Amino acid sequence: xxxxxxxxxxxxxxxxxxxxxxxxxxxxxxxxxxxxxxxxxxxxxxxxxxxxxxxxxxxxxxxxxxxxxxxxxxxxxxxxxxxxxxxxxxxxxxxxxxxxxxxxxxxxxxxxxxxxxxxxxxxxxxxxxxxxxxxxxxxxxxxxxxxxxxxxxxxxxxxxxxxxxxxxxxxxxxxxxxxxxxxxxxxxxxxxxxxxxxxxxxxxxxxxxxxxxxxxxxxxxxxxxxxxxxxxxxxxxxxxxxxxxxxxxxxxxxxxxxxxxxxxxxxxxxxxxx
Amino acid sequence: xxxxxxxxxxxxxxxxxxxxxxxxxxxxxxxxxxxxxxxxxxxxxxxxxxxxxxxxxxxxxxxxxxxxxxxxxxxxxxxxxxxxxxxxxxxxxxxxxxxxxxxxxxxxxxxxxxxxxxxxxxxxxxxxxxxxxxxxxxxxxxxxxxxxxxxxxxxxxxxxxxxxxxxxxxxxxxxxxxxxxxxxxxxxxxxxxxxxxxxxxxxxxxxxxxxxxxxxxxxxxxxxxxxxxxxxxxxxxxxxxxxxxxxxx
Numbered sequence: 001x002x003x004x005x006x007x008x009x010x011x012x013x014x015x016x017x018x019x020x021x022x023x024x025x026x027x028x029x030x031x032x033x034x035x036x037x038x039x040x041x042x043x044x045x046x047x048x049x050x051x052x053x054x055x056x057x058x059x060x061x062x063x064x065x066x067x068x069x070x071x072x073x074x075x076x077x078x079x080x081x082x083x084x085x086x087x088x089x090x091x092x093x094x095x096x097x098x099x100x101x102x103x104x105x106x107x108x109x110x111x112x113x114x115x116x117x118x119x120x121x122x123x124x125x126x127x128x129x130x131x132x133x134x135x136x137x138x139x140x141x142x143x144x145x146x147x148x149x150x151x152x153x154x155x156x157x158x159x160x161x162x163x164x165x166x167x168x169x170x171x172x173x174x175x176x177x178x179x180x181x182x183x184x185x186x187x188x189x190x191x192x193x194x195x196x197x198x199x200x201x202x203x204x205x206x207x208x209x210x211x212x213x214x215x216x217x218x219x220x221x222x223x224x225x226x227x228x229x230x231x232x233x234x235x236x237x238x239x240x241x242x243x244x245x246x247x248x249x250x251x252x253x254x255x256x257x258x259x260x261x262x263x264x265x266x267x268x269x270x271x272x273x274x
Numbered sequence: 275x276x277x278x279x280x281x282x283x284x285x286x287x288x289x290x291x292x293x294x295x296x297x298x299x300x301x302x303x304x305x306x307x308x309x310x311x312x313x314x315x316x317x318x319x320x321x322x323x324x325x326x327x328x329x330x331x332x333x334x335x336x337x338x339x340x341x342x343x344x345x346x347x348x349x350x351x352x353x354x355x356x357x358x359x360x361x362x363x364x365x366x367x368x369x370x371x372x373x374x375x376x377x378x379x380x381x382x383x384x385x386x387x388x389x390x391x392x393x394x395x396x397x398x399x400x401x402x403x404x405x406x407x408x409x410x411x412x413x414x415x416x417x418x419x420x421x422x423x424x425x426x427x428x429x430x431x432x433x434x435x436x437x438x439x440x441x442x443x444x445x446x447x448x449x450x451x452x453x454x455x456x457x458x459x460x461x462x463x464x465x466x467x468x469x470x471x472x473x474x475x476x477x478x479x480x481x482x483x484x485x486x487x488x489x490x491x492x493x494x495x496x497x498x499x500x501x502x503x504x505x506x507x508x509x510x511x512x513x514x515x516x517x518x519x520x521x522x523x
Contacts, residue, residue, distance in 0.1 A: 025364070026364050029361050029362075030365050033366055033369065034369070049388070053388060054384070109284035110288050110291075111288075113285055113288050113289060113292075114288070114292065116505075117501065117505050118501075120459070120501075120504045120505045120507075120509075121500070121501040121504045121505070122459070122462040122463040122465075122466045122500065122504050123463065124463060124466050124467055124470065125466055125481060125496070125500045125501070127470070128484070128485035128493050129493055129494075129497060131485065132306070132307070132485060132488075132490065132493065133307065204375060208377040208379055208463075211377050211379050211380050212379050212467065215379070215382070215470075215471055216470065216471075223379075223380065226380055226383055227383045230383035230384050230386070230387050231383065231387065233387065235384060235387070238383065238384070239384075242376070242380045242381065242384075245377055245380050246372055246373075246375070246376040249372075249375035249376050249377060250371070250372055250375045250376075252375075253371075
């Protein structure tokens with residue numbers, strides 16, 4: 001990009017076909033990098049590491065056995081149910097709290113300190129406390145997921161609700177719309193992009209929350225599956241779990257990007273990560 | 275001081291209300307479940323006076339700082355290099371994105387069984403948590419450099435080193451600092467995770483041993499202290515970011 005900027009523009013005659021330039025421009029380097037990573041990993045592990053350490057060739061061989069293993073499927077189901085449950089509660093409560101904070105100064109003043117404060121806390125420190133409160137159970141896991149995710153949504157929705165154009169509110173007021181109606185019909189749709197940005201953050205944190213909770217509480221799930229298998233030196237099986245987690249992380253990311261482009265094409269995504 | 279009062283009164287009222295609520299909730303439930311604010315402060319004072327707290331804090335601080343600095347020292351040059359060499363960036367970008375989105379905690383069991391309980395595995399955990407935001411944001415910043423600037427520098431026969439020092443670094447630094455702010459938060463989570471799941475040391479051990487001994491007051495005191503530490507460090511990150519943001523055009 002840098003080198004070509006001031007050089008002569010490519011003339012139409014020389015312009016390569018779009019698919020060919022895409023192939024050599026992006027797909028090739030990516031493929032080569034991917035292959036290099038896999039190759040280096042394989043060689044290094046073969047040369048220096050003990051036999052149980054995961055390497056690409058053995059991880060690939062482990063995939064079929066792992067994804068047909070009922071214990072793995074059960075673990076996956078358990079984790080995903082917990083994440084879905086936690087995220088559902090998070091979205092509802094977080095959005096309501098965020099809308100109230102964004103539109104009411106009183107609410108904002110009461111809750112701002114706490115939302116900012118809790119958001120800045122490393123979330124995993126609540127685990128010992130949650131294990132005291134909820135026991136070593138899946139309730140403690142859902143609580144951890146909610147605690148990990150909710151502040152990201154609340155802060156983003158509050159930002160969104162605050163930035164609703166004044167004219168929208170004035171028009172709705174002139175048409176004698178009630179406060180609740182204004183919140184649900186104008187403020188909420190207008191802060192949708194912020195909600196989605198918050199959701200992207202929250203989903204990532206919910207995944208971390210679930211894994212950490214399973215490590216700490218020994219509750220059955222994907223995180224515990226990884227822990228258990230790597231403890232018993234089944235690194236390949238455990239690594240399939242990590243790959244799946246990575247896929248979920250990337251999946252959430254892509255889902256939100258797609259939804260923002262598809263449903264809110266007018267919105268230039270503003271980076272709000274933390 | 276009326277303006278100070280008017281601006282900050284809601285904050286203090288809210289804090290005061292929160293503490294009151296905590297105190298009431300703590301007094302009306304069993305001590306195994308929740309401890310009132312006053313007792314938490316007393317327990318905290320005991321920990322501080324016993325010297326236990328300070329040594330654990332130093333221990334954690336050492337881990338946090340070394341992991342964080344390592345992430346910065348590695349992340350910044352890597353980020354700029356990726357921005358400078360286009361093909362490399364295009365090739366590596368998706369993998370960095372994947373690593374950025376992967377919950378790094380999932381790697382802790384592997385690190386444990388390969389590297390054991392020493393300081394090095396913990397350092398690796400903090401590093402892994404913190405490095406990707408630094409790389410990601412530095413690349414983002416370096417991509418925003420106007421190509422004309424590099425062209426001009428080149429036409430004046432600038433050396434590669436001078437180009438990095440005079441153009442790349444000042445342009446990417448504000449973005450890197452956004453990465454630094456994010457990295458501070460992540461490194462803190464990494465630090466506690468390493469202390470929980472690798473070998474119990476530092477503040478992580480403080481809270482773990484309190485919870486194992488059913489010392490609810492100790493658990494609350496540790497959470498309070500780690501929480502305040504997190505808030506303080508996050509604020510510091512924001513201040514640093516805003517200081518450098520003035521460079522951004």
